[in-house]
Amino acid sequence: MSSLPEIFSPDGPLAQGIAGYRVRAQQVEMAERIAAAIHKHEVFIAEAGTGTGKTFAYLVPALRSGGKVIVSTGTKTLQDQLFNKDLPMVRAALKAPVRIALLKGRANYVCPYHLERSLADGRFLSREDAADARRIAVFAKTTQTGDKAECIEVNENSPVWNSATSTRDNCLGQDCPDYRDCFVMAARREAMAADLLVVNHHLFFADVMLRDEGMAELLPACNTVIFDEAHQLPEVATLFFGDSVSTAQFLDLARDARAEGLANARDCLDLPVLSKAMEKAARDLRLAVGLDAGRFAYGQLLEKPEFEPALNVLEQETAKFAALLETQAARAEGLEKCWQRATDLQQQLGQWQNPVNPGYVRWAEAYTHSLQLNSTPLDVAGIFRKQMGGHPRAWIFTSATLAVQGKFHHYCAELGLGEPETGCWQSPFDYGEQAVLYAPLGMPDPNAWNYTESVVDAAWPAVKAANGGAFFLCTSLKAMRRTHELLKARLEEEGLDLPLLVQGEGSKNDLLQRFRHLGNAILVGSQSFWEGVDVRGEALSLVVIDKIPFAPPDDPVLSARIEEMKKQGRNAFIEYQLPRAVINVKQGAGRLIRDESDKGVLMICDPRLISKPYGRRVWQSLPPMKRTRELSVVLDFFARR
Template sequence: MPSLDDVFSGAGLLAKTIDGFRPRQAQTDMANAVANAITHSDSLIVEAGTGTGKTFAYLAPVLLSKGKAIVSTGTKNLQEQLFHRDLPLIRKALASNRKTALLKGRANYLCLHRLAQHGGNSTLVEADVLNELSTVRAWANTTKSGDIGEIKTLPEDARVIPLVTSTVDNCLGRECPDYEDCYLVKARKNAMDADIVVVNHHLFFADMALRDTGFGELIPEADCIVFDEAHQIPEIASEYFGEAISTRQLTEICKEITLLYRTVLKDAEQLERAGEKVRMQAADLRLLFSDKSQRGHWLEAMKRDEVATQVSRLEDAVGVLYDICKLHLGRDKDLDNLFDRIVQSREKLALFTTKEHDGMSLWYETTPRHIVLHMTPLSIAAKFRRFVESDDRGWVFTSATLVVDGEFTHFQRRMGLENAKTMLLDSPFDYAKQAMLCVPRYLPEPHQPAMRSQLADIAKRLIKASGGRCFLLFTSHAALQEVAATLQSQIDNPVLVQGSTSKQALLRQYLADPAAVLLGTGAFWEGVDVRGNDLVCVMIDKLPFAAPDDPLLQARLEECRKKGGNPFGTIQIPQAVITLKQGAGRLIRDPSDAGVLVICDNRLVTKPYAQTFLGSLPAMKRTRDLAEVESFLAAIEHQSGSSQSDKSKETTKESAEEQQ
C-alpha cells in the first residue's frame, strides 16, 4: 500500500496522474493529520485555505484506510462533483479498488408506488403538471438508478417531483407493494455494501435525528466520518434536532385522502369531508399572517386571539380526522400510513400550544401559501458531543472558513468539540500580489437611505474599470433589487439578477458573456467557483450580520445574556466573520487569479471589532481609494491582454487538481 508521501510528492502518484500537479506542504500535512485521526479514532478540525487541496487531502487517507468511511458535503451539487469527478480521479491515481457509492435523500428517487397512484387520475393533477408527469413516465421505463436528477428537462423545483417521490411520512416501507423494486432501497443497499459513501449534511442529520430509517444502518458501520464545508453543520444540525410542522404537510395528507376516496375508498365520503375541513382550517391559519414571507416568534403570535382561536380550530379538525380515519384502519395500507401521519401531526400541533420549552426556540416562517412552525434547540453541543463520543471512530471537520480571528473556539463551542484537535492551514496563494481589498471613503452608514444610490455609483465605477466580470453580493434582497434596477437603466453590460432563473443557469449566462455582471444574495456567497479572468471584482454591500429580528437568533442571544455572556461578541460577530470569509473566497480561486474585493461598509474602519473581520481575511493589499482599485483592475486587464475570450475551460484533470 502506498504511503501518503508516495501520493503527494513531486514524483508521486498524483503527479503521475494529474498534469500540472504541484506538491503543497499544507496538503500533505492535512493528509497526515486525517490519517492519524482515522487511525486513533480522534476528532480533527481543519481550516484549509482556498487552494490547499483539502478534498484530495482527506480522500487519499480515506481510500488508503481499511475501514468504511462516510463523506458528507454541503450540497447535492458538491456531492455529485465529489463522487463523479474527484473520487474517480484519486482512485485512479492510487489504483484503488475500494467500492464507492452515492446516496441522496429519498426525495431524489422515483417512488414507483406513488407514480402508479397517479397513473389514471389526471383529474387530480393540474393541467400544467401533466406534461411533466408524461416525461417522468417515459423516463421511468429506462432508468436504472431512479435518480430524478437524470431528467435534465425537468427544473429543480418541478411541481411533479413531490407527486412521484416519497417522504418519510408517506413511505410504506416493507409494506409497499413495490418494495423489492424500490430505487431508494437499492441505493441504500449499494451504500451498505460500499467502502466509501458520499452523502450530504441534510441526509446525514436527518438520519442522526432518527427522522429517517434505513440509512441509520449505515452510520454505525463507519470507521470514519468526514464533513466537508463543515461551517454549515451547526445550522443544519439544529434544524434536524428540533421539531416542525407545516400547513403544507397537513394539506398533503388531505390531498392523499381525496386520492384514496376517488380510487379505492369510494364509500368513505365522511373521511374526505374531514380532510377537506383540515385543509380549510390550515389555509385560514395562513391567512392570519402577512402576505409577504416572514419569520416571527410563535408564542408572540399566539397572544393574538384570532391566531389562538384558529390553532384550536385546526387542532379540533385534525382530531375529527383522526377519529374518522381510525374507523377505516386495515382497509388500505396507504390509509394506515396516513393515520400514522395524522397521529404525528396531532402530537406536533400540541407542542406549539404549550407555553414553555426550556432550551428551545418556538418560531414560525411563512411562504406565499403556507406557514411552518418550528421548535429549534438553542444549542446542539451537548447532543452532538454525546454522539461523537459514543463510538470509536475518526471524525474530520474541514472548511475554508472555520476560524475567527485565528481561533476555532466559535465552531468548537457550537458543536461540542472542545476536545478536538485543530489545524489551521493558510492558502498557498500570494494574496498580497494577487488581490486588493478596498473599503471606499466617504460612505454613508449602512442603514442610511443614501447608501443604495452610493452602492450603485461604486458598482458602475467597478464595472467600467473591469469591463464586467463582477460579482455584486448583497445581504438583503431589497438592496439587490434596488441596485439592479439602477444598473439596468444606466449601463450597457448584461445585468444578471439572482431569482430571475436558476443559480446554475445564471452562472452559465455569466460565463458565456465577458461583459456580464452578476448580482446575488446568500446563494452566491459560497459554493460558486469562477476562475481566471471570468471574475476580477467582488463587491459586498455591507458586513453580513444576521437579521436582528430573526426569532431564532434573538432566542440564542437572550440565552447567551442569561448565562452572563456577550452575545454580540460570541455569536453575532463570529457568524458574520465566517459569512464574510465565504463571500471574499469567491475572488481568488487559483494561483493565476487576480482581483479586487470591495466592501462598502465603513464599520471596517470605525468600529472596535473591525480588526476581528480584517484579521480573518487573507492578507491582501489594502486601500480606501477607488482610483487605486481602477488602476489595479487596469493592470489585470493589461496583463491578460485579449484573454477575455479565453474562457476558463480547463480539462477535467486541470480543473480537478486546482479545485482541490
C-alpha cells in the same frame, strides 16, 4: 502501500494519473494530519484556504484507511461532483479496491408507486406539468438509480417531483406493492455495502436523529466521518435537532387520503368532505399571520388575533379526520398510512402548543403558500456531543472558513467539540499580487436610508473599469432588488452593453452557467451566492459586499440565543454574532480568487470595517490582499490587468 509524501510527490500516482495535478506542501501536511486522526479515532478540525486541494487531502487518507468512511458535504451539487468526478479520479490513481456509493434523501429518488398514482389521478395543473410527469415516467423505466439529478429533461424545481417522489410521511415501506423496485431501498442497500459513502449534511443529521429511536442506518457501522463545508454544520444541526410541522403536510395528507379513498374506499362519503375541511383549516392558519412571508417569534404570533383560534380549528379538524381514517385503515395499506400521518400531525401540533423542554424557542416561518411552526434548541453543543459519543470513530471537520483570526474557539463551542487537534493552512495563492481589498471612503452609516444608492455609486467606477465580471453580494433581499434596479438604470443611462443577472431569474446553477458563458456580466445575489460558487478567470474579477453580514437581530432564534447568553453574563456580540459574520465574509471573499492566474478586487463597502474596533477582526481574518481606500488604486489595478 506508498507513504503519503510519495503519493502526493511529483512522480507519484496522483501526478501520473490526474491531468494538471501539482504538488502543494499544505495538501501533503493536511493529509498526514487527517490520516493520523483517522488512525487514532480523534476529532480533527482543518481550515484550508482556496487552492490548498483539501478534497484530495481528505480523500487519499479516507481511501487508504481500511475502515468504513462517510463523507458528508454541504450541498447536493458538491455531493454529485465528489461522487462523479473527484472520488473516481483519486480511486483510479491509487488503484484502491474500495467500493463507493452515493446516498441522498428520499425526495431525490423517483417513487414508482406515487408516480403511478399521480398519473392515474391526472392531478396536474398545467399541460407542462402533465408533460413533465410523462417524461419522469419514461425516465423511471430506464434509470438504474432513480436519482432525479439524472433526469435532465425535467427541471429539478418542477412541482411534479412532489407527486413522483415519496416522503418519510407517505412511504408505505415494506407494505408497498413496488417495494422490490424501490430506488430508495436500492440506494440504501448500496450505501450499507460501500466502504466509502458520500452523503450530504441534511441526510447525515436525518439519520443521526433516527439514532435515538434505534433506527439509524449509516452511523453504527462507520469508523470515520468527514464533513466537508463543515462551517454549515451548526446551522443544519439546529434545524434537525429541533421539531417542525408545516401546513403543507396537512395539504399533502388531504390530497393523498383522497387518492387512496378513490382507489379503496369510494363508499366512504365523509372522507373527501373532512379532508377538505382540514385542508381549509390549514390554509386559514397560513392566512392568520398575514400575507407577507417572514419569520415570527412566538410572542408576535400571539399578538395576531386570528392565529390561536385558527390553530385550534386545525387541531380539531385533524382529530376528526384521524378518527374517520381509523375506521377505514384496515381496507388498504395506503389508508392505514394516512391514519398514522393524521395522528402524528395532531400530536405534533399539540407538542408545539404545549412544549415540555425549556431549552427550546418556538417560532414560525411564513412562506408564500405555507406556514411552518418550529421549535428550535437554543444550544446544539450538548446534543451534538452526545451523538458523537459511543462507538470510537474519527470525526474530521474541514472547510475554507472555520477560524476567526486563526482560532477555532467559536466553532468548537457551537458544536461542543471541546479542545480538539486543529490545523490551519493558508491558500497557496499570491494574494498580495493577485488581489486588492478596497474599503471606499465616505460611505454613510449602513442604516442610512440611501445606503444602497451609495454602494452602487461607490462601486460603479470599479464595475466599468473591470468591464463587468462583477458579483454584488447583498445581505438582504430588499437590498438585492434595489441594487438590481439601480444598476439597471445606470446601464441604460450610459448605454453600456453589460448583461445584468439577478438571483431568482432561474436556478442558481442556471444563472452561474450564463454568468460564466457571458464573461462580462454583473450578477446581483443574496445569501445563496455567498458560498459554493466557483467562477475562474475574468468572468469574475470584482466582488462587492454591501455590508458585514450580521444576522438580522429580529430573527426569532438569534434574539432568543442573545437573550440566553446575556442571562449567563456573556457577550453575545463578541462570542456569537461577530464570529458568524466573519465566517460569512470569508465565504463571500472566497468567490474572488479561484486559481493561480485569477486577479481581482474585493470591495467591502461597510464603513464599520474601518470605524469600529471589531472591523479589524473582520479584515484580519481575510487572505493577505493588498489593502486600499483609494479608488485610483483600484482603477490602476484593472488598467494594468
